[in-house]
Amino acid sequence: MSAVPPLAEIDGLVIGPVAGGPTIVDGVCLRIASGQVVAMMGRSGSGKSTTALTLLGHVRPGLVRRAGAVRVARCDPFTPAGAAAVRGRHVAYLPQDAAATLNPVRRLASQLNEAIALVGRRTGSRGGTTMAQLLETVWLPADGEFLRRYPHQISGGQAQRVAFAIALAADPDLLVLDEPTAGLDPVLARGVRDLINALTGHRATLLISHDPDLVRAVSDELIVLEAGRPAVTGDPDRVLAAPPPRAAPGTIAVPSDPVLAVRRLGARHGHRAALAEVDFAVPAGGCIAVVGPSGAGKSTLARCLVGLRPYDGAVRLDGALLPAATRRRSPDQRRDLQLVAQDSAGALNPRETVGHALLRPLRQLCGLDPKTARAAADELLDRVHLPAGVAARRPGALSGGERQRVNLARALACRPRVLICDEVTSALDVQTAGTVLALLAELRRDLGLAVVLITHDLAAVAGWTDQVVVLDAGRVVESGPTPVVLGSPRHEITRTLIEAAEGR
Structure with missing residues (x-):
């Protein structure tokens, strides 16, 4: 692979808060050639999605690129001309919360047609054929009943596959896949694995995943991030040879009523x-x-x-x-x-900040006074292993795993x-x-x-x-x-x- 010039490369990437403070990404380097799959793993919040978004020339609000170079198809995506060249043409991004990218008030057919139109394809009868091919690629029906549905009328797995079809509409050179099998049953996850293998013959692919079986099956190289820094890089089988131990559940007595x-x-x-x-x-x-x-x-x-x-x-x-x-x-x-x-x-x-999201149920459903509610919110964050400082951040500044733990904390607010x-x-x-x-x-x-x-x-x-x-x-x-x-x-x-x- 090394003899093939990289389609995408990141050198010495450093990203941190605009106001200063500890870095979110520190010294990440990677190169991806056409036909190569580079996987990135690490704990939730280790900087994986933040790194991936730089391939589109994007950093989340409140963060800034402090150092490092990013190039995709010989373009700098952080310049206006480079961003216009790569987004929707050379690069397609499938986000972790794929269902959230779908417009809740538009039918699936409308959103697929829009994606096809944006890449210059026809949306008449030939467009319908293209839409059917896209849906077939991701194992979804192309019949009128399915296409007339709104996103809330399909399952989370189906929404993820619709988003996958939209990402493929432009026939991109680089695929950035952020947790593509999250929320899919094992059968569909295996299908997505096979799909990734089929799609990466001529494409460069950056795969972010927590699934070691998927990483072993499709990737050529694995980078493991720890607190924003590359902890280990190498062959996926070698890196994953000793996975972290899993905690034992313990015994729980369950009453019968x-x-x-x-x-x-x-x-x-x-x-x-x-x-x-x-x-x-x-x-x-x-x-x-x-x-x-x-x-x-x-x-x-x-x-x-x-x-x-x-x-x-x-x-x-x-x-x-x-x-x-x-x-x-x-x-x-x-x-x-x-x-x-x-x-x-x-x-x-x-x-809304995380703190406000936790305070609402504590105040409205549990009837706590402001001081007690704030202390309870800090306890909830600690219970789901998040630092108290997360309370001042908005969802867009959190990783998918961190957002999920915030949702768990909010659900636990009223015991x-x-x-x-x-x-x-x-x-x-x-x-x-x-x-x-x-x-x-x-x-x-x-x-x-x-x-x-x-x-x-x-x-x-x-x-x-x-x-x-x-x-x-x-x-x-x-x-x-x-x-x-x-x-x-x-x-x-x-x-x-x-x-x-x-x-x-």
Whole structure:
């Protein structure tokens, strides 16, 4: 690879706050040639996304490039002419929170057509063919019913693949992929891995990922960042030979009485059933996993449980029937059932500091005075392993993993009885994900918190949950104790998910 001139290169990159202070990125160097995949790993907040964005000539608000050179296709993207040359032509960027890049008030067809038009393609009948080809590339249907949907009417995995299709519309020379498999089930994650392999034959690719299996499968070189500095660089197999240890979950005693019971729950997307006849129960201190392919209805289930979309059937909290709409639920009911959403960026107000985001539930739902609420906000940040200084920052200045932990802290503000975690570890590195899961286990043990863990991470399911519900096309196809379901799966969907997770 070294004989091939680099399409993209970064030399001695240093980025820090405008007002001074510790650097966010310090001395990063990389070179990517056409046909080469360079992967970047590191803990959440280590500077991976900040480094990647410089290939588009961008630094986040509040930060400044202090030193270093960036060149893409012989252009400096930090100059106006260079930025115009590379953005949307030479470089395509797939962000970590891909769903947040989609316009919530425009249909999918409109957004795909716009991407095609921006690169000079036709949007008539030939444009329709191009749209179908893009969607086929990312394993999505191109029928009218799907294309008429809005982003909130598709799953998180489907939204990520729509964003992938938009990124590919310009046939870019350089792909920057920030956590492309986060939030995808093992089958689709394996499909994305195969897709990346197919797309990188002639493209240069920078891959940011917490998934060691993906990095081993597709990358030629791996750079590991630690606190913004390159800690190790080399062959992915060699660098990943000794992965960090994972914490043990410990033993949790689970009482038998359910705090949350779901009976014959159903929901619809227009004329199509999104959920049907869903049944499960979670005791205080228990943890039930909800798994299944992308589009199976997992996130729809989460929104139904917290009253954010209409449903049929019954949801009971401590035996009391919950109204379907959150506005009709009592303050106690809203406090007791909290959601940590899959889209960590979309769940936070980009104009509001983290401190304000935490103070609102503490003041409005918990009734704390300002001084007590501020102290409680600091305690919440500490509980999710974030420094108190994060309270003064806005979401755009945080990494995806940091935003996700802020959302978790906010959900915990009023000490809920039940926590609905929708892909809560999908954007986290292995070490941080283990920390968050250990935190949930601690809260289950100490506070009797019941957890509904919606996830694609079968390792997390095996290590941290008591029961599993497997969804496919909105229906429960298998359920039972975690060791039984994962050890002796009966349904083909369950077996497929397990085989994909194991790389078989």
